[in-house]
Amino acid sequence: MATQLRLRSALALVTGAGSGIGRAVCVRLAREGASVAACDLDGAAARETVGLLGGPGNVEGVPRGAHAAFQVDVSEAVAARQLLEQVQACFSRPPSVVVSCAGVTRDGFLLHMSENDWDKVIAVNLKGIFLVTQAAAQALVSNGGRGSIINISSIVGKVGNMGQINYAASKAGVIGLTQTAALELGRHGIRCNSVLPGFITTPMTQKVPQKVLDKVTGKIPMGHLGDPEDVADVVAFLASDDSRYITGASVEVTGGLFM
Numbered sequence: 521m522a523t524q525l526r527l528r529s530a531l532a533l534v535t536g537a538g539s540g541i542g543r544a545v546c547v548r549l550a551r552e553g554a555s556v557a558a559c560d561l562d563g564a565a566a567r568e569t570v571g572l573l574g575g576p577g578n579v580e581g582v583p584r585g586a587h588a589a590f591q592v593d594v595s596e597a598v599a600a601r602q603l604l605e606q607v608q609a610c611f612s613r614p615p616s617v618v619v620s621c622a623g624v625t626r627d628g629f630l631l632h633m634s635e636n637d638w639d640k641v642i643a644v645n646l647k648g649i650f651l652v653t654q655a656a657a658q659a660l661v662s663n664g665g666r667g668s669i670i671n672i673s674s675i676v677g678k679v680g681n682m683g684q685i686n687y688a689a690s691k692a693g694v695i696g697l698t699q700t701a702a703l704e705l706g707r708h709g710i711r712c713n714s715v716l717p718g719f720i721t722t723p724m725t726q727k728v729p730q731k732v733l734d735k736v737t738g739k740i741p742m743g744h745l746g747d748p749e750d751v752a753d754v755v756a757f758l759a760s761d762d763s764r765y766i767t768g769a770s771v772e773v774t775g776g777l778f779m
């Protein structure tokens with residue numbers, strides 16, 4: 521199939537870009553013609569991702585360099601604001617596509633969860649998405665630009681998960697945050713949607729005991745865990761005009777788990 525270039529004029533800011541789903545999203549969006557600002561707490565990993573980005577520019581002989589890496593801790597308000605300033609300075613425009621993939625787990629049961637583990641997961645997974653969404657929306661609104669904001673939640677935010685009280689709460693929060701942003705930003709031409717992956721093979725799920733993964737796999741109608749590319753393909757659709765009338769949605773990418 522010929523590569524589609526649905527994002528030819530887009531600048532995409534992706535957080536959590538140094539690994540797993542975020543990296544696959546960067547590769548997919550670049551392949552569709554977007555310039556990518558790859559952002560991660562691990563700056564070296566973000567630079568590695570940029571090294572993987574080809575895109576149509578290469579195919580047509582246009583020199584590389586349409587992409588750049590940024591180091592950021594999305595849970596820090598000042599850092600999130602500075603990130604948007606740096607990206608705008610680098611590309612001379614605000615990002616029209618913003619994909620928040622940065623996330624962490626600190627698993628534990630309710631009866632034993634420490635305050636630190638609760639705070640850490642909420643700070644990165646929920647406050648981080650608030651800060652990036654707010655800074656990006658402010659930049660877009662003041663430039664009069666249309667945009668698509670895509671926040672990675674989780675199916676766990678909808679159905680809960682044993683041992684993930686903090687993570688489930690953070691991901692449920694992302695769904696409500698994104699719906700509210702969609703309500704407030706629609707009149708500015710900015711769409712906001714969340715994606716709810718099920719179990720996807722990435723460094724995050726490598727931490728899950730094999731016994732648990734086997735049990736989960738048995739419950740997935742499609743019969744296997746997902747790949748990061750399965751999520752990235754949906755993100756590319758939500759980023760593009762093919763989804764122009766979709767906002768406030770939560771799209772499940774689960775292989776049918778918990779349907």
Ligand SMILES: NC(=O)c1ccc[n+]([C@@H]2O[C@H](COP(=O)([O-])OP(=O)(O)OC[C@H]3O[C@@H](n4cnc5c(N)ncnc54)[C@H](O)[C@@H]3O)[C@@H](O)[C@H]2O)c1
Pocket residue numbers: 535536537538539540541542559560561562565592593594595620621622623624644648672673674675716717718719720721722723724725
């Ligand atoms: N893998 C799955 O099964 C799965 C399922 C549902 C949802 N998700 C969500 O998808 C997103 C990506 O997960 P993944 O599986 O690719 O995980 P991953 O661990 O492979 O990647 C997460 C990335 O986020 C970065 N990061 C962590 N804290 C950060 C911070 N404070 N600031 C900036 N970057 C930070 C990490 O450095 C890492 O590169 C996460 O939000 C995760 O919760 C994953």
